[in-house]
Amino acid sequence: MSTVAFDTLRFVRTLREKAKLSPEQAEGLAEAMAEALQGDLVTKADLRAELAETRAEIIRWVAGLIGFQTLAIIGAVVALARTLH
Numbered sequence: 546m547s548t549v550a551f552d553t554l555r556f557v558r559t560l561r562e563k564a565k566l567s568p569e570q571a572e573g574l575a576e577a578m579a580e581a582l583q584g585d586l587v588t589k590a591d592l593r594a595e596l597a598e599t600r601a602e603i604i605r606w607v608a609g610l611i612g613f614q615t616l617a618i619i620g621a622v623v624a625l626a627r628t629l630h
Contacts, residue, residue, distance in 0.1 A: 551582045 553575040560571035 551579050553579050 556578060557568075557571045557575045560566045560574060561568060564571075566574070
């Protein structure tokens, strides 16, 4: 995951000077913004890695199901052959 540079001090000063917010309000908003921006941001690389992992898992599941289906069919053919003889 990547992070975004965010100048909280500058943001607080702007809120206090231009928006005329109290220091507590400005600091609270700055903390909330910093937390939101520093959260889990997804990049293309993150998405591609997740997609590759998911694709590999799907292939493993499909291969396993094909193997199971093949064994089930062979078992059914063997059972049918035994009942016919």
